[in-house]
Amino acid sequence: MTTPFTQQEQGEPIAAIATPVGIGALAVVRISGRGVFDIAHKVFRKKGNPAFHFAQSKGFRAHFGTVHDSEGLIDEVVALVFRSPNSFTKEDMVELSCHGGPVVVKHILKVLLDEGCRLAEPGEFTRRAFLNGRIDLLQAEAIGEMIHARSESAFRTAVTQMQGSLSNRLDAMREKLLRSCALLELELDFSEEDVEFQSRNELQTELHRLQKELARLIDSYQHGRLLKEGVATVIAGKPNAGKSTLLNALLGEERSIVSHQPGTTRDYIEECFVHNKTMFRLTDTAGLREGEEEIEHEGIRRSYKKISEADLILYLLDISLNNYLDEVLQIQTFLEQYPIAHLIVIANKTDLTTQSAARLQQLRTATGCDVCGIAAAKGDGLERLKHLMASIAEGLNKQQEASVLVTSLRHYEALRNAADSITNAQELIDRVAETELIAFELRSALEFVGEITGKVVNEEILTLIFERFCIGK
Numbered sequence: 001m002t003t004p005f006t007q008q009e010q011g012e013p014i015a016a017i018a019t020p021v022g023i024g025a026l027a028v029v030r031i032s033g034r035g036v037f038d039i040a041h042k043v044f045r046k047k048g049n050p051a052f053h054f055a056q057s058k059g060f061r062a063h064f065g066t067v068h069d070s071e072g073l074i075d076e077v078v079a080l081v082f083r084s085p086n087s088f089t090k091e092d093m094v095e096l097s098c099h100g101g102p103v104v105v106k107h108i109l110k111v112l113l114d115e116g117c118r119l120a121e122p123g124e125f126t127r128r129a130f131l132n133g134r135i136d137l138l139q140a141e142a143i144g145e146m147i148h149a150r151s152e153s154a155f156r157t158a159v160t161q162m163q164g165s166l167s168n169r170l171d172a173m174r175e176k177l178l179r180s181c182a183l184l185e186l187e188l189d190f191s192e193e194d195v196e197f198q199s200r201n202e203l204q205t206e207l208h209r210l211q212k213e214l215a216r217l218i219d220s221y222q223h224g225r226l227l228k229e230g231v232a233t234v235i236a237g238k239p240n241a242g243k244s245t246l247l248n249a250l251l252g253e254e255r256s257i258v259s260h261q262p263g264t265t266r267d268y269i270e271e272c273f274v275h276n277k278t279m280f281r282l283t284d285t286a287g288l289r290e291g292e293e294e295i296e297h298e299g300i301r302r303s304y305k306k307i308s309e310a311d312l313i314l315y316l317l318d319i320s321l322n323n324y325l326d327e328v329l330q331i332q333t334f335l336e337q338y339p340i341a342h343l344i345v346i347a348n349k350t351d352l353t354t355q356s357a358a359r360l361q362q363l364r365t366a367t368g369c370d371v372c373g374i375a376a377a378k379g380d381g382l383e384r385l386k387h388l389m390a391s392i393a394e395g396l397n398k399q400q401e402a403s404v405l406v407t408s409l410r411h412y413e414a415l416r417n418a419a420d421s422i423t424n425a426q427e428l429i430d431r432v433a434e435t436e437l438i439a440f441e442l443r444s445a446l447e448f449v450g451e452i453t454g455k456v457v458n459e460e461i462l463t464l465i466f467e468r469f470c471i472g473k
């Protein structure tokens, strides 16, 4: 669509601060919608050209000038003009770059609101970009994910999604489904004549192909989730093993309270840790023992919950204690209870014993696990541990070496629903069921796929997606 919107078709004028709150070199206030050139005109004076009006400016032009309110000058700004449809929202837009103090920016926003703009809702600019057909829903979500990406890999995946790789795959799938649906529905129109426009054999082959493609995307979610949310890594072990010390050492900051008293950590503490472009979501937990009192008991219950959700368990023990082998039982229980999670046994406080090498070997033999010796308080052995963690994360990621990834639970569920509908259709064809029933299943598959890119728009989904954005995006 390249025709500009008429003024009537553009949304009501909205304004928002597009840059983070706080002091910075620059800040940007953006406005979009019907009549924004007139609104900007009322508050802006171009240097050396008092007769200037935004309506006469070409798109993608920057104009230097000042912003005023009724009492006088507010700031010197650069005004960038975007003419419909060549803007982020496809509407007329102006972006005012001003000095980055919070008072200045709010002042500029206020004059724009006084002159007729409404304060934008979170994500409203992106919502307009979607509704006006500039981007699809997947791309809109990818923009949100890109902004929130906390690791290089998560960022890269979001960028690929924003460029439309997943959208293209899904569109191709939709087209094939649409074609089959149309042919089946044509048969329904001619039902009295008993014709078959869509060969059932060909349809089965086509559906089989689609199922394979869907399965690949569904499988990619495990990897996509790890990229986006990080490898869920839980530090577990008995009180005083040094779990909080390890968390702090990995983060390089004193995040969790460390003390010689057993039972220091009560509630779990979660922090992100990026190593080798991979993000780990590290959780320090309350030490595992028979709970002494109510609060600690609750803390320990939460520890077990976190352990049960982990991709990677770092089981920490104090190797300087003489009863270190008592821990083997606990480790074996974890291995049995959480067979899917990876487990590294970490023998801490190697600085307090001269026998750590022999003890580590014993633990390896007794548990069959990777055992890593460290002195968390000094930072000894941490590089090896990080290396081990990275190689486990790589293994998790290798399970799915794909260029197109599904990273969102919403997409994952829609794809699973689509796959279920196609399975139903396949069974119906096998049973030589009525055309109407097959067409119904393919229609619902089509809708599920369409929900992802926004071809089928659902107001509830839109609200859910855009409310997670910040205002001004």
Ligand SMILES: Nc1nc2c(ncn2[C@@H]2O[C@H](COP(=O)(O)OP(=O)(O)OP(=O)(O)O)[C@@H](O)[C@H]2O)c(=O)[nH]1
Residues within 6 Å of the ligand: 238, 239, 240, 241, 242, 243, 244, 245, 246, 257, 258, 259, 260, 261, 262, 263, 264, 265, 266, 285, 286, 287, 288, 348, 349, 350, 351, 352, 374, 375, 376, 377, 378
């Ligand atoms: N010598 C030595 N002491 C350590 C080492 N790591 C931790 N400690 C000490 O062990 C004690 C307990 O450390 P924490 O990190 O609080 O242990 P924790 O496992 O979080 O304990 P809880 O929160 O009570 O479950 C503190 O006094 C630490 O200074 C180490 O590598 N060597």
Ligand SMILES: [Mg+2]
Residues within 6 Å of the ligand: 243, 244, 245, 256, 257, 258, 264, 265, 284, 285, 287
């Ligand atoms: Mg602790």
